[in-house]
Amino acid sequence: MKNEKNEWKWKTIIEPFKIKMVEPLGFTTREEREKVIEQAYYNMFNIKAEKVLIDFLTDSGTGAMSATQWAGIMMGDESYAGARSFFNFETTVKDITGFDEVIPTHQGRASEKILFTALECKGKYVIANSHFDTTRANVEATGAIAMDFPIKEASQFEKQHPFKGNADVEKMEKFIKEKGEKNIVMCVMTVTNNSWGGQPVSMQNLKDVYEMCSKYKIPVFIDAARFAENAYFIKLREKGYDKTPVKEIAQEMFEYADGAMMSAKKDAIVNIGGFLAMNDKKLSAKCRQYLILTEGFSTYGGLAGRDLEAMAIGLREVLDEKYLHYRIRSAEYLGEGLKRHKIPILNPTGGHGVYVDAKKFLPHIKPQNFPAQALCCELYIVGGIRTVEVGTLMFGKRDAKGNFLPAPMELVRLAMPRRVYTQSHIDYIIEVFGEIAKKKDKIKGLEVVEMSDMLSHFTAKLKIKG
Ligand SMILES: Cc1ncc(COP(=O)(O)O)c(C=O)c1O
Structure with missing residues (x-):
């Protein structure tokens, strides 16, 4: 529904669909998640999906069909x-x-x-x-x-x-x-x-x-x-x-x-x-x-x-404009919530999600210790939320001695699957970020244990920097 200026009238994001089939979310305790992430070598791709509450790893192939x-x-x-x-x-x-x-x-x-x-x-x-x-x-x-x-x-x-x-x-x-x-x-x-x-x-x-x-x-x-x-x-x-x-x-x-x-x-x-x-x-x-x-x-x-x-x-x-409005507005809504907690994000919010600037959020972690990956891990530990790093780990370029060259950005991508989550799931993510923001200085960087040469972020093994 639009007002006379052709703008959407309501603050609530109406998902332009009703749900016919449901799938349970992976509820876990913090203790469980700390073990899961350690066993996954601090790599989001190694976590079993059933141990994830909100899966914002990717919007690729994760949509709900009509x-x-x-x-x-x-x-x-x-x-x-x-x-x-x-x-x-x-x-x-x-x-x-x-x-x-x-x-x-x-x-x-x-x-x-x-x-x-x-x-x-x-x-x-x-x-x-x-x-x-x-x-x-x-x-x-x-x-x-x-x-x-x-x-x-x-x-x-x-x-x-x-x-x-x-x-x-x-x-x-x-x-x-x-x-x-x-x-x-x-x-x-x-x-x-x-x-x-x-x-x-x-x-x-x-x-x-x-x-x-x-x-x-x-x-x-x-x-x-x-x-x-x-x-x-x-x-x-x-x-x-x-x-x-x-x-x-x-x-x-x-x-x-x-x-x-x-x-x-x-x-x-x-x-x-x-x-x-x-x-x-x-x-x-x-x-x-x-x-x-x-x-x-x-x-x-x-x-x-x-x-x-x-x-x-x-x-x-996908060309239905009611669907596209819901999608783009959901990303904006998430971005607005994060900004209320003073989380630095990439502006404006994108089409398929929100990107957090981890370099700015965690300035105490050097690029070589993967600040964005460290934030991904914290999001999982605190809230069971899975995201992905777009930074030094993903780009993985190294000098002749094998030292990591800092990527131009250290981002955490919160990619929203299509037609899967509702506004209350987004509210939960905003709340988790609020908790993380309070203790952000305690978040530690990571070190590589093992890494391949090509598209290495998919399989890299990491540990907390000692
Ligand atoms: C812009 C863009 N191009 C290509 C690809 C690769 O597609 P696929 O994962 O289906 O191989 C992706 C995947 O995320 C993408 O975002």
């Missing part, structure tokens, strides 16, 4: 080739993105692996507003170099800016001129920008990047994991879009790209799935060869027919 999606699951066509579910999925992706070649994959990183392998990037560069960590890892696994060009406001956490996910077009162009356009294989625009706070990219920026890259014949692909949240931010914040339906905004976003890759585990509100979409017939043919080699035939791509059906429905449901 009754319509579950009905779609029952209607899934499991034919190996040419399944009806594939064509339903293909029609939906074509309708939203406008791209003709649609390739299903089992998740985002499978799309990345296939795309960058097909592009033959070795020794060249992939440029982006910011690569997500799996995107960077897949670019680098091909022997290419991933370069990020976020705007300077992205790292000014206190500053308000409507589109902190934007790319710095001038810097990008300078880099292209320096390295030579032949050495730049692709430009990736991640919407929203997960690594820097789930911040949106404006339509103008998508247009500017596309026009600039087109001049040098560099293809632009949108990493569309959170395309609907990005489109809704454009509606809220960019001049001229307030009356445009979100679906039309999303369609326009894809006009400023040559293709897209998507982890459907986010804005298609499914538990597994992804895709690649493009117009380039030669590139898509090559991608399909790798798809068949690694994922499966081109009309199922590592998924069951029922998954394709659920993805098609989710891609349409």
Whole structure:
């Protein structure tokens, strides 16, 4: 319900759904959690989900499907080739993105692996507003170099800016001129920008990047994991879009790209799935060869027919503006609550959650002792809340002697699963932060016991700094 200014009238966030099926939460005692986290080597990924009360580790694949999606699951066509579910999925992706070649994959990183392998990037560069960590890892696994060009406001956490996910077009162009356009294989625009706070990219920026890259014949692909949240931010914040339906905004976003890759585990509100979409017939043919080699035939791509059906429905449901209002407002509400406890957060709050600035909150912990990871552990111990570190542990770069190089940010990401938690769960999180804030000086840093070379934060073993 909106008032005469077209603003939402009520303070209470109305979840635009009612709950038909419930799952119990993992209640534990503080004593139990202290043991659990020690046994998990202070790594959130090692904690059994049943020992977690509120799981804000990720918004990826953790959403609740609708009754319509579950009905779609029952209607899934499991034919190996040419399944009806594939064509339903293909029609939906074509309708939203406008791209003709649609390739299903089992998740985002499978799309990345296939795309960058097909592009033959070795020794060249992939440029982006910011690569997500799996995107960077897949670019680098091909022997290419991933370069990020976020705007300077992205790292000014206190500053308000409507589109902190934007790319710095001038810097990008300078880099292209320096390295030579032949050495730049692709430009990736991640919407929203997960690594820097789930911040949106404006339509103008998508247009500017596309026009600039087109001049040098560099293809632009949108990493569309959170395309609907990005489109809704454009509606809220960019001049001229307030009356445009979100679906039309999303369609326009894809006009400023040559293709897209998507982890459907986010804005298609499914538990597994992804895709690649493009117009380039030669590139898509090559991608399909790798798809068949690694994922499966081109009309199922590592998924069951029922998954394709659920993805098609989710891609349409996510564009419902009542849902998007609830989602974006929930993140804002969490941010407002944290600010009341003087918790420094990244401003404004993002599309899929809230990012806490642990460097500022815990200045007594050095980056080498992972302040954001220490805060993640405290949130689990005090409140059974699981979150994730985006900082020195995640980026994991080390010098020749093996010492950690501080990451540009030390953030705790509170990522909200879609349609899973209610306003009272958020109130509880705010309360837990209030408790933590009172004794924050007592929180200790961590040290590494064991760590791998690639995407190491998933498996790292840590202990409390002695
Ligand atoms: C922006 C972005 N791109 C790609 C991925 C990778 O997707 P997936 O986890 O489905 O492999 C993610 C996952 O979180 C993401 O946030």
